[in-house]
Amino acid sequence: MRCKITNKQLNPFMSFGKMPIANGFLNKNDFSKEFFFNMEIGFNEEIGLFQLNDHPKPETMFNKNYPFFTGSSVYMKAHFKMYAESLKKFLKSDSRIIEIGSNDGTFLKNFVDSYENVLGFEPSKNVADKAMKQNIPTENIFFNRENVRNFKEYLGNTDLICASNVICHVPDLKNLIEAVDLLLSKSGTFVFEEPYLGSMFERVSYDQIYDEHIYMFSVTSVSKIFEKFNFVLVDVFPQITHGGSMRYVIKRKNFKDKSDNVKKTLITERDRKLDKIESCLNFKENCELSKLKIIKKIKAFKEEGKSICGYGATSKSTTILNYCNIGTNLIDYICDTTTEKIGKFSPGMHIPIKNMDYFKKNQTDCVYLFAWNHKDEILNKEKDFKGKWFSHVEV
Numbered sequence: 001m002r003c004k005i006t007n008k009q010l011n012p013f014m015s016f017g018k019m020p021i022a023n024g025f026l027n028k029n030d031f032s033k034e035f036f037f038n039m040e041i042g043f044n045e046e047i048g049l050f051q052l053n054d055h056p057k058p059e060t061m062f063n064k065n066y067p068f069f070t071g072s073s074v075y076m077k078a079h080f081k082m083y084a085e086s087l088k089k090f091l092k093s094d095s096r097i098i099e100i101g102s103n104d105g106t107f108l109k110n111f112v113d114s115y116e117n118v119l120g121f122e123p124s125k126n127v128a129d130k131a132m133k134q135n136i137p138t139e140n141i142f143f144n145r146e147n148v149r150n151f152k153e154y155l156g157n158t159d160l161i162c163a164s165n166v167i168c169h170v171p172d173l174k175n176l177i178e179a180v181d182l183l184l185s186k187s188g189t190f191v192f193e194e195p196y197l198g199s200m201f202e203r204v205s206y207d208q209i210y211d212e213h214i215y216m217f218s219v220t221s222v223s224k225i226f227e228k229f230n231f232v233l234v235d236v237f238p239q240i241t242h243g244g245s246m247r248y249v250i251k252r253k254n255f256k257d258k259s260d261n262v263k264k265t266l267i268t269e270r271d272r273k274l275d276k277i278e279s280c281l282n283f284k285e286n287c288e289l290s291k292l293k294i295i296k297k298i299k300a301f302k303e304e305g306k307s308i309c310g311y312g313a314t315s316k317s318t319t320i321l322n323y324c325n326i327g328t329n330l331i332d333y334i335c336d337t338t339t340e341k342i343g344k345f346s347p348g349m350h351i352p353i354k355n356m357d358y359f360k361k362n363q364t365d366c367v368y369l370f371a372w373n374h375k376d377e378i379l380n381k382e383k384d385f386k387g388k389w390f391s392h393v394e395v
Contacts (some may be wrong), residue, residue, distance in 0.1 A: 003051070005045045005173055010042030010054050011393065013277060016323045018346035022210035022315035027344055028078070038039035039319075041209065041280070048220035048275040050197055055171060055214050066325045070106040075108055079241055080164070083193070084110035085161060090189045095159035098183060099174075101166030102191075112159075114137055119154065121147075127219040139360040144172070145179045158183040163192040167240060168215045177229045180250075190250040191233070197221075197292030198274055199244020204286045205393050206323070207316035207370075208243070219265045220275045222248050230342045234306035235259040243373040243393065291324050294392040298368075300329050311378065311389075312371025313353045318331055320370065320392060322348040331368060335359035366390060 003010055006024040021037040026034060046059070064220055070076055084107060090099070095115060099108050102120025103183075104127045111118045111133070120136060122128040126252065127231040141147050148154070170176045179192050197218040200208045207218065215221075223233040237250040249259075272336035273279045301308055310317060313336035320326070327349045334346060335354050342355045366389050371378060372391040 003047075003049065005049070005228065006044060007044050008044055008046060010044055010051070010053055012040035012042050012155050013280050014208065014287070015040045016206075016319065017369040018320060018348075019211065019322055022318040022347060023380055024318075024347040025313065025341045025353060026342040026347065031345075031350060035349070037211070039209070039211070040264040043277050043280045044342075045275065045277055047224040048269075049220055049225070050216040050218075050221070050280065052209070052211070052214045055211055063379050070103040073374060073377070075374060076241070078126060079239075080107040081110055083107065083164070083247075087162060087189075090191075092159065096154050096157055096162045098158055100153065100161065101169065102131060102136070102138055105134055105136030105138060107162070107164065108136065109358075117153075119151070122161060124164075143170075143176065143179060145175050145182065148179045148183055151183075154183050156183070157185055159185055159188050161190045165194060165245075168194045168217060170214045171214055173215070174229075175224060175374060177226065177231070181229065181231075184252070186252065186253075189254075190248075191247065193239055193241070193245050193247040194307045195238075196241045196244050196271065197240070197247040198269065201272075201274070201283050201286075202315045203243055203393050204283070205243050205372075206283075206287045206290065207319045207392070209312075210319045212315060212316050217246070218274050219246065219248075219262065220252075222270050223262065223266065226250055227253075227329070231259065233262055235311045235340075236261050236265055241373070246391050290392055294320075295324055296324070297390065298326065301366050302330060306366050307332060308366045308368060309359065309362075310351065310368045310370050311359070311382075312336060312369065312374070313338065313346060314370050317370035321346060323350065324348075325350065332364060333358070333362075334370070363387065 014041040019034045020034055021038050037054055042053045043050050096117040097111055097115055099120045102108055102122045108118055108120050118137055120138040122138050123142045126139050130139045131138040167305040173287040191355055192219050195208050197216045202388050219236050226233055231250050232252045232253050232254045234255055239247055310331050313334045328351055333352045333354045335356055342351045344353050367389050369389050369391045372393045
């Protein structure tokens with residue numbers, strides 16, 4: 001695959017093997033029709049960009065039955081409220097605000113009462129419909145150069161464009177940045193936050209890699225990418241969400257007030273060699289060791305006669321289960337709160353998804369915490385569970 005920013009051919013340094021759609025929870029009669037792709041990873045040293053070398057079409061991933069709702073997490077609702085408050089310094093009373101990948105409107109809900117010109121772009125129909133039912137202005141289309149041209153009142157007049165865990169989903173970054181360029185006012189701000197490459201390497205949280213996460217950004221890669229389009233990275237803020245994320249603040253290139261945070265983080269990344277393939281090869285080795293370790297742990301539980309279930313039918317769990325070849329011979333079921341997943345089976349390994357009542361009535365000896373990035377929220381909710389929690393990531 002070629003990098004769409006530099007047009008450079010990328011050779012894979014690692015393969016996770018055949019992988020299904022991460023959020024493709026399916027019925028039993030659909031097993032024979034399941035889609036798989038070869039999940040290989042490449043690294044572009046010219047811009048320091050870590051990316052999938054192949055991926056399904058966005059329309060395959062983000063469709064009318066997308067089984068993820070931002071508002072399902074109490075923690076994430078609180079996070080987005082604070083995120084929204086931090087951005088109001090960029091706004092005036094008549095400012096126009098756009099969110100890319102606005103999901104069920106959890107983030108934009110923090111603006112609609114105070115600002116008249118608020119708009120979300122959400123390609124997945126079911127979550128877009130939920131936002132619209134809550135009176136959050138939402139367009140059920142992809143955010144791209146072609147589509148944004150139709151919103152003439154926003155062209156060159158948008159003071160704030162924001163996103164969260166979305167920009168890494170967009171295969172054509174060039175098109176996306178050109179769409180931002182069309183919309184943003186001269187003094188406008190583009191702010192987005194994404195899972196952070198440095199945190200993934202540090203935690204060996206390889207489950208951050210799946211079909212939707214086409215890129216894993218660093219401060220180095222974001223800075224170099226946006227420079228190519230006459231934008232400048234003016235500030236960065238580390239976040240604890242998703243096991244370690246980074247918030248990026250982008251302005252047009254003539255903006256002079258650049259934070260020291262960017263310079264300091266670029267130096268740190270250079271010291272950690274996050275801009276070199278060397279760090280990727282070290283990550284690959286750590287992934288292989290992590291895989292062996294978690295398989296050994298699960299098999300030891302089974303040899304002791306212990307029963308095991310999973311907690312959280314997450315996108316990330318798809319990578320873990322398929323990469324480590326963990327099926328119903330090792331895990332009995334996975335419990336989840338999402339209606340669209342309950343009663344179906346996990347992508348690839350076909351482990352049944354059960355509701356939380358089933359978990360309480362059929363508790364196992366051990367629980368694989370797939371939603372490890374929500375550990376505190378989950379353990380607080382499941383105080384009555386007396387078994388053993390475990391994960392491939394130390395949290």
